[in-house]
Amino acid sequence: MACGVVLVLLVLLALVGPALSPWAIDAIDWEYFPGPPTSANAHWFGTDASGRDLFVRVLFGVRISLLVALLATAVSLAIGVTWGATAGYLGGRIDELMMRFVDVLYALPYMFFVIILTVIFGSNIFMIFIAIGAVGWLTMARIVRGQTLALRHREFVEAAVVAGVPTHRIIARHVVPNVIGPVIVYATLTIPQIILFESFLSFLGLGVQEPLTSLGKLIAEGATEMETSPWMLIIPAAFLATLLFCFNFIGDGLRDALDPRDR
Amino acid sequence: MAMLEVEALNVLFTTPQGKVAAVRDVSLEVVAGECLGIVGESGSGKSQLFLACLGLIAPNGRASGSARLDGLELLDLDERALQRVRGARASMIFQDPMSALTPHMRIGDQLAEVLTTHRALSRRQALARAAEVLSLVQIQEPERRLRQYPHELSGGMRQRVMIAMAILCEPELLIADEPTTALDVTVQAQILDLLRTLTAQLNTALVLITHDLGVVAGLADRVAVMYAGRVVEQGTVADVLGAPTHPYTCGLLDSVPHLRAALEPLPIGIPGQPPDATVVTSGCAFVERCGYGDAVCRVERPVLRPLAGREIACHHPRSQH
């Protein structure tokens, strides 16, 4: 659970940090660029090639990256769990149809899809996370369906059927809470993937637009200035690595915490 | 001379919920050629007791005390020495043969493995001996069976294979943990018969762990009744099951319906539920469910003492009926 603590600290820092610095996210310090980290003029992380303070930008980047990842995960959870649980529970033709639909979507090139969505709706940050979430639900649905198939014949589900509980309630009250364990683990593992994917989009120029920034964007910028201004790459990369590390550990902890047997 | 002598054996598990004493201060012995029945319900520690003797308890458990196989102290042995004992001098058969047999290996290979490990036989010799033992356990066409996989056999057949595997090296001690619980009652009768014949033939000491009093009544010579990790009554089957004196034994026998018993009143059972192993009581563990307990029972734990030809741990033994 140390990772939980670290994560919370990071989030707090990201929320509060920029307020501590005199620099705004796009304010340019004409006198000191690019400059390594120094405490002289409150450029604790240094500045980037355009003179913007990195401390503020990195923390903003953390905010954006997390926001995109969490919201995208929420979207794919919502769609994926409902889809998968329903298909798995109802079985038969409906299951086949629903999962064929998933298979077809899977076959579509993911990137193509996201690019089309962003082109149509613009590189609005919200569009990005919806686009990612709308594609990410597919694997979630498959996982949930698999879990549901195993659960469907457990006796407490049969007991609910015999007791006359309507199907939608069985799915909501009995199936979903009991498949949540692996789902949560999977979700926390996808968050790092989404952050990376968003970074990739930024690298292509499709991600977050100025003046907003994300860790991915910062890393992409830092990569080009790596030889002269290594701090521009190292600092955001360190933050990204820490975030990924934490999420990968938290999944296990969450699943154990949700297991009623350990209460 | 006793083949297995257990003295003051304790098994303690360390769990997140605290320390759990599964077996508390148990002493008993089994003689060659005899069958000792161990009767108990959940939490009695009957399985853990013998798993500890063979060094098979979970890693978070620790056994202390003494368990001697023909004089050899088992609890002192390291894992390698124990591996030489298991399968060769002391064997165990379990309740569910499907999980005890490896699903992806043929029967013949699994049996041969035991022999090549312990007896340094060549593979051909091992398979020949395996076929011999399969016919000993009354499996027809043993050569054909050797080539089959576990899932191709029925439950009763798999149990016979497990017994065969256990007696391949003619062990001195055979521990059977609920060997027939998962079987149909008509097959159970056959398997119990088989165990009786085999152990007589090989003069093996047999320990039969079960919750079924009828099985014990048919097969065992002596019986030890366990509750909450301790032995509460032990003696010959005729004495303990025919004329029980410990309130728990009496309660158990009263709970079991007989095919010919009167229908009214219905068996009473024992009120309450089996004990929680994390709770340590100073007095008798059975007092909450016993109809005859009093203040003494709550405070002072009864020890095993001889009484009427058997041993019993109780302050208020019932008179025999």
Next chain:
Amino acid sequence: MRPLLELERITVDFELGRRARLRALDEVTLHVDAGETLGVVGESGCGKSTLGRVVVGLVRPTSGTVTYAGTRIDCLPPREFRRWRKHLQIVFQDPFTSLDPRMTIAASVGEPLGSFGSGENAAAIEERTVAILERVGLGPSLLGRYPHELSGGQCQRAAIARALILQPDLVVCDEPVSALDVSVQAQIVRLLAELKTEFDLSLMFISHNLAVVRLLSERVLVLYLGRRMELAPRERLFTRPLHPYTRALLASVPVADPAVERARERPNVGGELPSPLSPPSGCVFRTRCPLAIDRCARERPRLEEVEPGHWVACHRWAEAP
């Protein structure tokens, strides 16, 4: 008076892949009267569990009819069938898996009320839940507990409470005590006997444990490989069984009295259950029957009433000792 539940020529086939078909029940006809307990016994593969599931609508029969209080219910669409569910409830074997591990006891037991939308509000539902839980012996302090915090016996009581909260007319009990400790089994059997009288219930009591079935049932049906072998009033079945399989079953049940158990004659039914995928021709029991003759292979015996209320499917029933 018309029976409460009538099953007419129920056949259940399970398709396993493309070529194999498993016939779990073969033309089973039976009825249960109001207030009566019908015991259904048999070993593994006899179809007794499937039978129970057909009654409560968890399994659709391949052919045959299920009639409840004069109305055919097997062919109803799911929506309509739901309305009948409150009359036919079930208690499963494993108390832990039959309760949702993530729901409290109170939530599990009260759930059927909520879903029947009888317009009751939360307070009324809670009241009824508390009342039924008390009736089965679970005090209000256990309401907020989860299944893993309770013992097997307590969970089974909760499962029984859940089955009764809708005030059904018939409850299928599918091995309700087999997973419990012996001392607790007797408690639950008593409870069922009391509830049966108090709520005027009909029960279909399914078990492989003949002695337990005998305690609660008025009539007993013996199944083997999905077919009816014998159906008789309780006392007749246990004192004068006419079918060789019934006799074998009774002879195989171990008795906890060592004097009796050791003196008994060994039952002479060898072999094991044939594969249900390819049952023997004629009488399915003939491969293990001591009385089998040629006719048994050619001609499937029909279940016939050979004495008042006593039905047997055997060509040689008259030669029963």
